[in-house]
Amino acid sequence: MTLGHEFGAGAACLKCKDKCEGFELHFWRKICRNCKCGLTEHDVAMNSEEDKKVGKLFEDTKYTRLIAKLKTDGIPSYHGSMVTITLPIPKDVPLKSVTYEWAPPVANKHLAVRYIELLPPEKRPVTGTEGAAYRRQQMARQLPEHDQDPSKCHELNPDEVKQMQQYVRRYKDEALGVGDVMLPEEMALVQAGGQGGPGGVGVPPGAGGAALPHREIPSCHRVSHARKFDVKVSHAG
Numbered sequence: 474m475t476l477g478h479e480f481g482a483g484a485a486c487l488k489c490k491d492k493c494e495g496f497e498l499h500f501w502r503k504i505c506r507n508c509k510c511g512l513t514e515h516d517v518a519m520n521s522e523e524d525k526k527v528g529k530l531f532e533d534t535k536y537t538r539l540i541a542k543l544k545t546d547g548i549p550s551y552h553g554s555m556v557t558i559t560l561p562i563p564k565d566v567p568l569k570s571v572t573y574e575w576a577p578p579v580a581n582k583h584l585a586v587r588y589i590e591l592l593p594p595e596k597r598p599v600t601g602t603e604g605a606a607y608r609r610q611q612m613a614r615q616l617p618e619h620d621q622d623p624s625k626c627h628e629l630n631p632d633e634v635k636q637m638q639q640y641v642r643r644y645k646d647e648a649l650g651v652g653d654v655m656l657p658e659e660m661a662l663v664q665a666g667g668q669g670g671p672g673g674v675g676v677p678p679g680a681g682g683a684a685l686p687h688r689e690i691p692s693c694h695r696v697s698h699a700r701k702f703d704v705k706v707s708h709a710g
Contacts, residue, residue: 481496481498481512482496482498484515485515486505486507486508486514486515486516487516487603487606488510488514489510493507493508493515495507496515498512513606513609514606514610556573556576556585572599572600573589573600574598574605574608574609577654584654584656595607621641623638
């Protein structure tokens, strides 16, 4: 068991590099005592509280059932939420594998890599990079526990708890894990203020509904006014 203030101890700071001796959590300021950066600025492996939180959000959904099938098939290689993808290359070149902290759950690993490559280089969730740290930062903001767990909310009465549980069950059944990743030539993209460009990848609903608007293409999948990416494409729109 890892105590709260031991979690992430010694992890390198992705922002300060060698200037930080390693992550050491301040007891009440929730920052590193060595460099004053937060936990999400450090290269902490994704067996973290954020990973557990995402796991709880997606438990008993179509998403987790798909991941389970992909793990069974071994395409690609999953370890927790992390994905290792090895692509075929010329015979005289050593195999190169890349581990992502997240990639779209599709059996076609070329499609998964193409999706990731459409993200800006600094936002790609390759393990041990600033992109992975950025993903952890955004997950902490985009998936607050009080949006899914009534016990994390302040003074809900029994009726409000019941309503929240029903709401969570509904969005798990109807929204989470129902998206799919397809090439634009395989679906009709709805134009919404711009063109995704040739070779883009879109995320239509997996249940046979209309295609999602242009914002679901990775190169523009962010809230326009905040210029922040939705780091986990998890919903139907």
